[in-house]
Amino acid sequence: MRPRQSDIARLARVSQTTVSLTLNGKTAEYGINRATEERIMSAARELGYVPNVTARALRGGRNCLLGVHAYESLFPTSRESYYEEILVGIEQGAIRTGQDLVLFTSVHSGQGRASIFDGGRNRLKIADGTLIIGFDQHDDELVRLAEEGFPFVFIGRREKPAALGPYVTADYVGAVRSVAAQVRALGHRRVAYLGLPDYIEPRLERREGFARGVEEHDLTVAGQSFGHLEGPHERWVQEMVESGATALLVEGSAQLETVAQRCDAAGLRIPDDLSVIGLDSITDPATSSRHWTHVRVPRREMGSRAVELLLEFIDGVHGPAYHERLPCTFEEGETFCPRS
Amino acid sequence: MRPRQSDIARLARVSQTTVSLTLNGKTAEYGINRATEERIMSAARELGYVPNVTARALRGGRNCLLGVHAYESLFPTSRESYYEEILVGIEQGAIRTGQDLVLFTSVHSGQGRASIFDGGRNRLKIADGTLIIGFDQHDDELVRLAEEGFPFVFIGRREKPAALGPYVTADYVGAVRSVAAQVRALGHRRVAYLGLPDYIEPRLERREGFARGVEEHDLTVAGQSFGHLEGPHERWVQEMVESGATALLVEGSAQLETVAQRCDAAGLRIPDDLSVIGLDSITDPATSSRHWTHVRVPRREMGSRAVELLLEFIDGVHGPAYHERLPCTFEEGETFCPRS
DNA sequence: GCAGGCACCTAATTCAAATTAGAACATCGA
């Protein structure tokens, strides 16, 4: 059996209280005698004492467990997962802060959509709080839990923050504005924008950033497309360039490859005839045809910061309306050059 | 504040004992009245009761929480991670059996090697048992925990099972013997083996399977190499073929690509001049130059089965010496043909 | 010689649940 504080106490001929005090370094505060302290410490060493976290957590009311919730499989089958990098960050954050993570897999066991409440046996609350990643289809349940005072932190998109809990996201607007500034700085005047055919928050914010960037830096828009997931038609690329565009901003990293193909087909050289700048992280550099100049979304940092934020929220450091926008970084590549 | 059993007790006008008994389904065993049971259950529902994992763990109850332990980051930074597929399987197993997973990230917080005990933050016991993946550098600690009766199940390699707990692995020996049989069945007589430069269990077992297969099917060995992580030198490939090999078995999936390059360089066609069979799963088919004929290690199934096994072990269905070897599957590809 | 204060330590309680050992009451057979 593992030694307890009371075993140390017996060996050192003191009370369990004194042992606890000593082991927690409160000797000065409570005036424990130096000699007593040494007896206790050596007894602890002799017995190979290891505190029981469970007991400690019970007393402290904290479980040191943070939930991770994603409405989907967490260990992604596809390698293109949006979650992956965020999860890496969350893990790092948890390591740094000494928390363990709970994956609420049991909520998936029912068929149909995963439910946080899961028929009343609400497992969620075994954690001290929960990180929620991505797209939410469960606002009703979240509202209920938040009203009960259960702490959440959201990562990434949050359509209606609704003050349910703090969130961490990236500064998409700022990132695209800054791209616009650099485009202009390299002499470009006329630009185009290639978007994905949906309207989730990060994309809307990029578009806002583009609009503001264009205005602030006196650029003109040669074309915008939001039509196809995979990328634009060759025709669109050609027309855009013919109408004077010398730089193209691309929302989706997968679209970049299509752009490359279209340019090849149209006899356009990147970046000599057209500078191309990606507005999202490159998911898999290994499968990229070239070294794209792009904006990296700090997903890892977002995950990592979210862990700290959740702990701070639990401790009452921030209110539920608190949020942070982490800056994106500009990654130099070989697809962006001065206007020729 | 979160409701406790005593709150339910007050509302249902019974003792905390009765609440505990009822919530744990021991009504029959202790003869709790149907009406009392219903009062308790509805009170619990009304208050939104959720058991406190910490208290339960302290006292020694079940939490429907299974730990996952890997001595390394669980969410891999590299996409080539050995763990990934196993984790997918574990997640599926957990979903099927209604367990939640705890990632013991907190043990990594100390610098240096991750320790299960780690100066006292042994949180392991909040889980009902733990899955241990991969290579273990901590046998001493495991022994200690196992002696305390904490349930483990090991996945994959286990150098000294030491009867600490059951394990799940793949039948590497059988898989390679069966490859040898097929090689012979397609008329090959002389074969070569390309291994990785280390001696962990799965590789040793593959080599044993190769040795036995060669003997059983009356094959001869034209060459064996264990020199380089990335693959063989061109010279080795040439010599092997010149000495009569018509089939090559390759341990590492990454090595396959090197083999392809060497063959191209030497003017050897696969499979016309040389059949090539991989002995491990193809990690990323997208980056494969061709559709390799190979043995797939059932890592997903191993993870999934390990979850069940852990539950069975906790329930005393198996002893600590129990283990299972799951069969590998033979995946047809375009790199293995009859000897011409 | 007695209040006040300090140094040093401990008994008792708390955390939330599980469990052991019975208690209170009814019923039944002899």
Place this chain on the structure above:
DNA sequence: TCGATGTTCTAATTTGAATTAGGTGCCTGC
């Protein structure tokens, strides 16, 4: 009507550590 058996529930304890609220003895100052 007495013991035996059952039914239905509870008081008290346990888990391991942290904390609160003291308690004891010694010294100082007046």
